[in-house]
Amino acid sequence: MSILVDRRTRVVVQGITGREGAFHAARCREYGTTVVGGVTPGKGGTVHDGFPVWDTVAEAVAQAGANCALIFVPPAAAADAIMEAAAAGVPLIVCITEGIPVADMVRARHFLAATGSRLIGPNCPGVITPGQAKVGIMPGHIHRPGPVGVVSRSGTLTYEVVGQLTRRGIGQSTCVGIGGDPVIGTSFVDVLRLFEEDPETEAIMLIGEIGGTAEEEAAEFIAAHVRKPVVAFVCGQTAPPGRRMGHAGAIIAGGRGTAAEKMRALEAAGATLVRNPADMGATVAKVLGR
Amino acid sequence: MRIHEYQAKALLRAWSVPVPAGEVVDTPAAARAAAERLGGRVVVKAQVHAGGRGKAGGIRLADDPAAAERAAAALLGMQLRTPQTPPAGVRVRRVLVEEAAPVVRELYLGVTLDRARATPVVMASEAGGMEIEEVAAARPEAIHREWLHPALGLAEFQARRLAFALGLRGATLAPGVALIRHLVALYLAKDCTLAEVNPLVVTAAGELRALDAKLVFDDNALFRHPDIAALRDVEEEDPLDVEASRYGLNYVKLTGDVGCMVNGAGLAMATMDLIKLAGGEPANFLDVGGGASPEQIEHAFRILASDPAVKAVFINVFGGILRCDRLAEGVIAAVRKLGLQLPVVVRMEGTNVELGKRMLAESGLPLVTADDMDEGARRAVALARGAAA
Numbered sequence: 001m002s003i004l005v006d007r008r009t010r011v012v013v014q015g016i017t018g019r020e021g022a023f024h025a026a027r028c029r030e031y032g033t034t035v036v037g038g039v040t041p042g043k044g045g046t047v048h049d050g051f052p053v054w055d056t057v058a059e060a061v062a063q064a065g066a067n068c069a070l071i072f073v074p075p076a077a078a079a080d081a082i083m084e085a086a087a088a089g090v091p092l093i094v095c096i097t098e099g100i101p102v103a104d105m106v107r108a109r110h111f112l113a114a115t116g117s118r119l120i121g122p123n124c125p126g127v128i129t130p131g132q133a134k135v136g137i138m139p140g141h142i143h144r145p146g147p148v149g150v151v152s153r154s155g156t157l158t159y160e161v162v163g164q165l166t167r168r169g170i171g172q173s174t175c176v177g178i179g180g181d182p183v184i185g186t187s188f189v190d191v192l193r194l195f196e197e198d199p200e201t202e203a204i205m206l207i208g209e210i211g212g213t214a215e216e217e218a219a220e221f222i223a224a225h226v227r228k229p230v231v232a233f234v235c236g237q238t239a240p241p242g243r244r245m246g247h248a249g250a251i252i253a254g255g256r257g258t259a260a261e262k263m264r265a266l267e268a269a270g271a272t273l274v275r276n277p278a279d280m281g282a283t284v285a286k287v288l289g290r
Numbered sequence: 291m292r293i294h295e296y297q298a299k300a301l302l303r304a305w306s307v308p309v310p311a312g313e314v315v316d317t318p319a320a321a322r323a324a325a326e327r328l329g330g331r332v333v334v335k336a337q338v339h340a341g342g343r344g345k346a347g348g349i350r351l352a353d354d355p356a357a358a359e360r361a362a363a364a365l366l367g368m369q370l371r372t373p374q375t376p377p378a379g380v381r382v383r384r385v386l387v388e389e390a391a392p393v394v395r396e397l398y399l400g401v402t403l404d405r406a407r408a409t410p411v412v413m414a415s416e417a418g419g420m421e422i423e424e425v426a427a428a429r430p431e432a433i434h435r436e437w438l439h440p441a442l443g444l445a446e447f448q449a450r451r452l453a454f455a456l457g458l459r460g461a462t463l464a465p466g467v468a469l470i471r472h473l474v475a476l477y478l479a480k481d482c483t484l485a486e487v488n489p490l491v492v493t494a495a496g497e498l499r500a501l502d503a504k505l506v507f508d509d510n511a512l513f514r515h516p517d518i519a520a521l522r523d524v525e526e527e528d529p530l531d532v533e534a535s536r537y538g539l540n541y542v543k544l545t546g547d548v549g550c551m552v553n554g555a556g557l558a559m560a561t562m563d564l565i566k567l568a569g570g571e572p573a574n575f576l577d578v579g580g581g582a583s584p585e586q587i588e589h590a591f592r593i594l595a596s597d598p599a600v601k602a603v604f605i606n607v608f609g610g611i612l613r614c615d616r617l618a619e620g621v622i623a624a625v626r627k628l629g630l631q632l633p634v635v636v637r638m639e640g641t642n643v644e645l646g647k648r649m650l651a652e653s654g655l656p657l658v659t660a661d662d663m664d665e666g667a668r669r670a671v672a673l674a675r676g677a678a679a
Contacts (some may be wrong), residue, residue, distance in 0.1 A: 032323045038455060075510060075513075076514070086414065099510045101481055101508055101510045101514075102403060102481070102483065103510070104511075106403075106409055107440055107441060109408045109440065110408075110440035138610060139640055142640065152479075153556060154322070154554060154556020155552025156557040157558065157560055159610055159640065160663075163608065164637055168460070182405045183408045185355075212405045212406070213405070215407055233560075235559035235560040236562075237563045238544075238563050240542075243542050243575075246555025246556045246577040247556070256423070275567070276563075276564065277564060278564065278663050279664075
């Protein structure tokens with residue numbers, strides 16, 4: 001078992017004829033993910049790098065049984081691509097696109113609420129279940145199957161912890177990048193709930209960052225519902241207030257959203273706190289008794 | 291993106307939110323002429339992006355045109371230092387001359403995104419003129435909130451509830467409800483992330499006026515608002531930040547002496563934290579992104595090294611899409627081209643790491659390589675200290 005994606009995942013790539021979409025569709029296929037094809041409106045019926053291309057997501061669902069959408073559509077049209085996938089009944093939508101206007105995501109979130117679809121991201125590296133399916137832009141080769149569930153707002157910092165774990169011979173059940181934007185589809189709490197229920201996951205590594213209150217909400221949920229050990233790191237301890245640190249959502253606004261308050265909340269909830277990001281792998285090893 | 295108060299007020303006026311009559315000027319003589327046209331008492335306000343201008347002496351009352359000229363002469367060209375500016379302050383290049391009407395009540399009205407609910411929220415408080423964060427901390431019950439429906443916006447009854455919460459009754463109720471709805475309309479139409487009127491005042495004549503206004507726009511939505519994008523004032527930003535934005539780099543200048551270059555925002559923040567843990571101070575935040583080209587690496591390096599405070603550079607990259615050999619290529623080219631004298635510590639991991647390390651070693655350049663990021667941060671901090679001593 002694992003969460004969100006596995007061998008049964010059948011991916012349709014929205015924006016497959018774009019540079020990023022084409023490149024990563026091929027990387028996902030190389031990893032062993034079933035990529036059934038892609039969607040680019042107006043290019044339906046063509047073949048791109050061996051992938052069939054459809055005009056609509058609904059066609060990819062009807063003709064190829066797609067059950068997961070991976071989105072590389074440019075920011076101005078990405079929220080619409082999310083809604084199209086949800087309207088086509090795709091249960092899992094992973095949006096990589098960075099730079100979507102907040103107002104578009106507010107509307108897309110509202111649209112999704114009336115469907116059964118789950119959105120991961122946007123502005124995220126995607127989801128990987130090592131050895132089964134890679135649905136995103138992460139380097140597949142650094143991952144190993146194993147017992148640690150990883151959930152993070154950041155991309156490369158997730159690769160960093162995965163690298164530290166794999167070097168110690170500790171694999172991962174599933175790694176989920178929830179994204180660095182202010183409005184995202186799936187929260188820490190949603191992923192924590194899935195990991196808590198997943199029999200393959202023995203420990204959880206949570207990587208937060210400044211801005212918003214997602215880590216505080218995660219802390220509340222951990223205290224009340226998570227029995228598995230949680231190791232947590234929050235980056236941005238040295239970030240100045242009022243400045244956006246790369247991610248649209250990484251900003252200390254009005255004195256709120258600091259790393260210190262998030263770390264306090266997570267520690268009080270029983271998570272094992274990592275202060276030095278170079279120690280993330282070692283700390284997970286310790287809580288696993290390795 | 292932030293804009294000036296005078297620009298925000300022009301937008302409010304266009305959206306039927308009443309603002310005091312006023313003119314923006316850049317010479318004392320023009321301030322005098324503006325005061326003559328406005329007649330009576332005026333207020334002269336320094337136009338800089340930072341808040342906290344009042345306490346810093348950036349806002350002055352003038353009883354007549356001659357006093358307005360003197361106030362403008364004092365403000366124009368001064369380095370205004372507030373808690374929100376860099377330590378050296380920011381130069382005042384324009385002042386707003388406005389009519390000063392007698393004020394009976396000061397209120398707060400603001401629209402912003404509620405991230406947890408994923409929809410905008412309107413906040414209203416009778417405690418105007420104070421920072422809303424201070425009110426929220428001290429007297430949370432003094433703030434009334436109404437959330438927009440994600441698709442339908444703010445309903446009339448919600449605007450009424452906000453107006454009642456502001457104590458607007460009788461003749462001010464209808465104008466108050468209209469003002470609230472107009473501010474929300476502006477927030478939505480222009481993709482704001484903050485539309486704040488603080489204070490919103492009731493004048494002695496019983497009229498509502500937006501005495502101060504702050505609008506912040508979603509950078510990601512500027513592509514569909516060329517009129518708003520044109521309001522950007524690069525003079526208010528750090529020149530290195532502006533330079534970096536030209537090359538699609540995320541750069542934020544900080545106050546330390548260890549420059550850092552990282553791929554990915556989270557790892558970049560974590561790298562700053564590591565430098566601090568190693569006893570140093572980061573000179574900047576710099577995220578070159580997931581797929582940086584050797585040219586972007588070169589620009590990033592040049593920008594980073596052009597900060598005179600930087601005494602050592604720490605490059606921390608986890609190669610995924612950005613391959614380590616391409617990083618090495620960019621770093622080697624930049625160091626050669628710039629004839630860089632600064633010590634440089636490189637830590638890289640991930641795709642093609644062995645090739646990248648070999649390229650660095652064979653370049654003959656005095657680059658220090660580190661095997662993990664903790665070691666890299668410690669060595670960079672030690673080198674910066676050595677250089678400073």
